Amino acid sequence: MEYLKPMEPTRIHSNGDSLFQDITLAPDIPVYATTAAYNKDPCPNKLHLGIGVYRTEEGKCHTLNVVKQVEQTLANDLSADKEYLPITGMPEFNKLSAELMFGSGSPAIKESRVVTVQCVSGCLSLRVGAEFLAKHYHRHVVYLPEPTYGNHPNLISAAGLTLKTYRYYDPKTLVLDFQGLLEDLGSALTGAIVLFHACGHNPTGVDPTCQQWEQIRQLVRQRGLLPFFDCAYQGLVSGNLDDDAQSIRMFGCDGGECLVAQSYSKNMGLYGERIGSLSIVCKTADVARRVESQLKLIIRPLYSNPPIHGAAIVTAILKDRDLYKKWTNELKAMRDRLVQVRRQLYDSLCNKGTPGDWSHIIKQVGMYSFTGLNKDEVDFLTREYHIYMSSDGINIGGLSSKAVPYFADAIHDAVLSSLPSSTLA
Numbered sequence: 001m002e003y004l005k006p007m008e009p010t011r012i013h014s015n016g017d018s019l020f021q022d023i024t025l026a027p028d029i030p031v032y033a034t035t036a037a038y039n040k041d042p043c044p045n046k047l048h049l050g051i052g053v054y055r056t057e058e059g060k061c062h063t064l065n066v067v068k069q070v071e072q073t074l075a076n077d078l079s080a081d082k083e084y085l086p087i088t089g090m091p092e093f094n095k096l097s098a099e100l101m102f103g104s105g106s107p108a109i110k111e112s113r114v115v116t117v118q119c120v121s122g123c124l125s126l127r128v129g130a131e132f133l134a135k136h137y138h139r140h141v142v143y144l145p146e147p148t149y150g151n152h153p154n155l156i157s158a159a160g161l162t163l164k165t166y167r168y169y170d171p172k173t174l175v176l177d178f179q180g181l182l183e184d185l186g187s188a189l190t191g192a193i194v195l196f197h198a199c200g201h202n203p204t205g206v207d208p209t210c211q212q213w214e215q216i217r218q219l220v221r222q223r224g225l226l227p228f229f230d231c232a233y234q235g236l237v238s239g240n241l242d243d244d245a246q247s248i249r250m251f252g253c254d255g256g257e258c259l260v261a262q263s264y265s266k267n268m269g270l271y272g273e274r275i276g277s278l279s280i281v282c283k284t285a286d287v288a289r290r291v292e293s294q295l296k297l298i299i300r301p302l303y304s305n306p307p308i309h310g311a312a313i314v315t316a317i318l319k320d321r322d323l324y325k326k327w328t329n330e331l332k333a334m335r336d337r338l339v340q341v342r343r344q345l346y347d348s349l350c351n352k353g354t355p356g357d358w359s360h361i362i363k364q365v366g367m368y369s370f371t372g373l374n375k376d377e378v379d380f381l382t383r384e385y386h387i388y389m390s391s392d393g394i395n396i397g398g399l400s401s402k403a404v405p406y407f408a409d410a411i412h413d414a415v416l417s418s419l420p421s422s423t424l425a
Contacts, residue, residue, distance in 0.1 A: 030150065030390065031050055031150060032051075034051070034388050034389070034390065035048065035050060035051055037382075037388060038050070038388040041386055041388075043386040045385075045406060046386035046387070046388070047385075047386070047388065047398075047399070047406070049387065049388065049389040049394040049399055049407075050388055050389050050395065050398075051395065052202065052266070052367060052368070052395050052398075053395070053398060054266060054269065054334060054398075056400075057400045057401065057402060058400075059398075059400065061269070061271065062269050062334070064269050064327065064330050065326070065330060066323055066326040066327045067268060067269060067270070067317075069323070069326075070312075070313050070316045070317060070323065071313065074312055080312075082308065084305050085118070085305045085306055085308055085311070086305060087296045087299050087300060087304065088116075088117040088118060089117055089118020089305070089306045090118055090306075090308070090315060092315050092319065093118055093311040093314055093315045094116040095116070096314070096315060096318040097116055097118075097262060097277045097279070097314070097318070098116040098277075098279055099318075100241065100245075100262075101245055101248060101279060102245070102248065102249060102253075102279070102281075103242070103245070103249055106249070106252060106253060107253055108252050108253065108281050111285060113281060113283065113284060113285055113288050114252075114279055114280070114281050114288065115279070115280050115288045115289075115291050115292040115295065116277050116279040117277060117278050117292070117295050117299065118275075118277050118306045118311055119276050119277055119278050119306060120274045120275075120303060120307070121263050121264075121265055121274040121276040122230065122232050122261050122263030122276045123151060123276075124274075124276070124303070125261035125262060125263065125276045125278040126155045126156070126230060126261045128295065128298055128299060129228060129259045129261055130142075130155060130156050130158070130159035131159045131298045131302075132280075132291075132294065132295060132298055133159070133161065133193060133228075133259075134159040134161055135294070135298070136294060137193070137226070138191060139189065139190075139193065139226070140160065140162055141161070141189050141192045141193065142156050142162070142163055142194070142195055143165065143184070143185070143192055143193070143194045143195065143225075144165050144166070144195050145166060145168035145169075145181075145195065145196070145197065146165040146166065146169070147203060148168075148195070148197070149197075149202045149203070149230070150203075150390075152195065152230070161193070164188075164192075165184075166180075166181055166184035166185055166188070166194070167180030167183070167184050168181055168201075168204075169206055169370070171370075174360040174372050175206060175360070175363070176207075176212075178208065178212055181216070182215065182216075182219060185216070185219055185220065185223065186223065188223060188225060190223060190224050191224050191225065192225055193225070193228050194220060194228065195228050195229075196216075196227055196228070196229050196230070196247065197229075197230055198229045198231035198232075198244070198245065198247050198260070199234065199237040199238075199244040199245075199247065199365075199366065200232070200236055200237045200244075200365060200366025200367060200368070201366070201368070202232070202367070202368050203368045203370065203393045204364065204368065204370045205364030205366050205367075205368045205369045205393070205396075206364055206365075206370070207237065207366075208247070210246055214250060217250045217251055220251075221254065221256055226259070227251050227259070228259040229247070229251075229260045229261065230261050231245070231261065231262050231263070232262075232263040232265065233266050233267065233366050234267055235267045235328070235331040235332075235335065236331065236334060236366055237335070237365045238335070238365075239331065240332075241331070251281075256281075257280070257283060258280075258281050259279070259280050260278070260279045260280075261276065261277075261278055262276050262277045262279065263275075264276060264314050266367065266397075267331055268313070268314065268317070270310050270313065273307070273309060273310030273313065274310065275306075275307075275311055278295070280295075334397075337401075338366070338396050341396055341400075342361050342362050342364070343362055344401055344404045345358075345361055345408060346358050346359070346362045348404055349408050349411060349412065352408060354408075354412045354415055355415050355419065356372065356415060358372075366396075367395055367396055367397040368394070368396065369393055371393055371394060371411070373414065373415075374418065375391055376418055377411075377414040377417070377418050378414075380413070380417055380418070381411070381414050384413065384414075385409075385410035385413075387407065
């Protein structure tokens with residue numbers, strides 16, 4: 001075999017400039033910048049209440065016991081292999097995930113009107129859904145709640161969809177701006193896409209009631225809007241998987257169409273496994289088949305097919321009655337701890353006489369809470385108490401019961417520091 005003689009390298013730029021010389025330095029991504037600042041801080045009493053991870057009392061990422069048990073079983077299965085999954089993922093995972101979301105007795109499932117594809121956690125579930133809508137839906141406008149999860153605008157706009165907002169949270173009253181929500185959706189473009197948080201709204205912790213969801217459903221159907229749900233906290237809001245899926249099931253059983261992005265990061269603690277799904281409820285089984293065929297064409301150039309390990313864990317838990325029971329028990333305990341920490345923080349602030357009404361902390365639900373603190377007060381917490389959080393709230397799941405007194409002291413001092421001196425006299 002003949003080998004070509006190596007050629008002398010050719011210099012493309014005589015001045016040595018990089019081909020990427022004109023690239024500008026991107027701004028930091030806020031949530032990760034907060035984490036980086038926390039990691040660099042040597043203070044032993046520092047707190048990280050920013051990134052949305054459920055942690056133990058020791059501040060470690062919580063791994064569920066049932067997950068450990070399943071992983072041990074999977075590791076001991078000598079017949080298992082690492083073959084590629086189909087483009088749409090593990091079929092049994094998709095079936096069980098749809099039933100968890102819509103209910104095993106869902107008419108849409110029984111009529112084969114639901115197509116479910118395994119995706120790379122909730123983020124790519126949203127992105128695949130957005131790509132599908134950009135290619136196959138006539139209206140390219142998405143209404144997001146104000147405020148919303150920080151990555152929503154990135155995921156949706158990256159598919160080429162136009163973003164608008166609808167009122168959701170009232171920062172003055174610290175509750176749902178339900179009238180504003182109805183007014184904005186009532187005047188939305190006919191046929192527009194509306195993104196909803198199924199439960200445990202991130203970042204406010206404020207959810208509509210079942211009665212309000214029914215009003216929303218009626219308005220959405222009357223206006224011909226297309227609902228797109230993000231469901232990342234099923235089971236962590238009420239402690240009951242069925243109750244936390246009620247908003248989705250209202251839409252899933254009324255004969256209309258909708259999309260649901262689902263994640264197992266929070267409710268199974270599978271953050272690093274990146275496991276989720278996208279479900280689309282269609283008018284007919286024939287439409288569902290065609291939709292699935294197009295989803296395959298979207299997934300193929302994005303990541304070809306999804307990873308196997310997280311799907312195997314979820315499938316094992318969902319299909320086994322005993323494992324499922326262990327999971328729901330652990331999930332209920334996680335939810336109960338969130339409620340306990342909220343109550344402890346509220347009681348601590350009340351006992352200190354911290355100025356203001358703090359009842360919103362125990363009225364909010366799920367992993368997140370809008371504290372009602374302003375930017376100066378949040379900056380004070382970081383500067384004086386080494387508490388790292390976003391400017392719009394905290395992750396209750398990252399706050400341990402033993403850290404609550406320290407956090408309450410910090411909030412108390414932050415609020416007092418922002419009051420006029422005449423008020424304190």
